[in-house]
Amino acid sequence: MAKFRWLSFICVVLLCVSPLLAQQAQTDAQKEAAVLFRVVMSPFCPGLTLADCPSPAAFEMRREIEARLEKGEPQDAIVQELVTKYGAQILADPSGTPIGSIVWGVPIVLSVLAATALALFLRRATNRSRQPDDDAHPARDVEDAAMKNRIDEELSDLD
Numbered sequence: 356m357a358k359f360r361w362l363s364f365i366c367v368v369l370l371c372v373s374p375l376l377a378q379q380a381q382t383d384a385q386k387e388a389a390v391l392f393r394v395v396m397s398p399f400c401p402g403l404t405l406a407d408c409p410s411p412a413a414f415e416m417r418r419e420i421e422a423r424l425e426k427g428e429p430q431d432a433i434v435q436e437l438v439t440k441y442g443a444q445i446l447a448d449p450s451g452t453p454i455g456s457i458v459w460g461v462p463i464v465l466s467v468l469a470a471t472a473l474a475l476f477l478r479r480a481t482n483r484s485r486q487p488d489d490d491a492h493p494a495r496d497v498e499d500a501a502m503k504n505r506i507d508e509e510l511s512d513l514d
Contacts, residue, residue: 384424398441
């Protein structure tokens with residue numbers, strides 16, 4: 356009877372601890388698969404990664420990728436096969452592809468050009484406001500002197 360109690364106690368402990376051990380015993384292939392699912396876009400759910408797609412086809416694709424990783428197939432080979440099959444848009448970060456360079460490069464180039472254009476515009480605008488009016492119109496000085504003489508003559512006639 357005492358042996359039965361010990362045996363039942365050990366079984367209960369193992370039943371309580373086994374889910375915790377199963378969670379910790381995640382294989383390297385499962386870890387690699389989880390990373391890969393975040394790097395690959397789902398071909399079934401536009402705009403979602405394979406990890407976030409709720410489609411049954413995505414579930415099947417995740418299971419197939421995980422099985423291939425457990426067999427020892429390299430992660431790069433799987434990604435390359437997916438790119439060959441679905442195109443470069445399957446990658447969540449397309450920066451390594453030619454279109455990715457354009458997607459990332461064009462906004463940067465446009466921002467630099469806009470900042471340069473704004474700087475040139477502001478420089479010209481501030482240079483125009485600094486120029487004195489007297490240097491710009493020497494004929495105006497002659498006209499002003501003539502007008503002053505005429506005003507003086509008319510004022511003297513009034514006296």
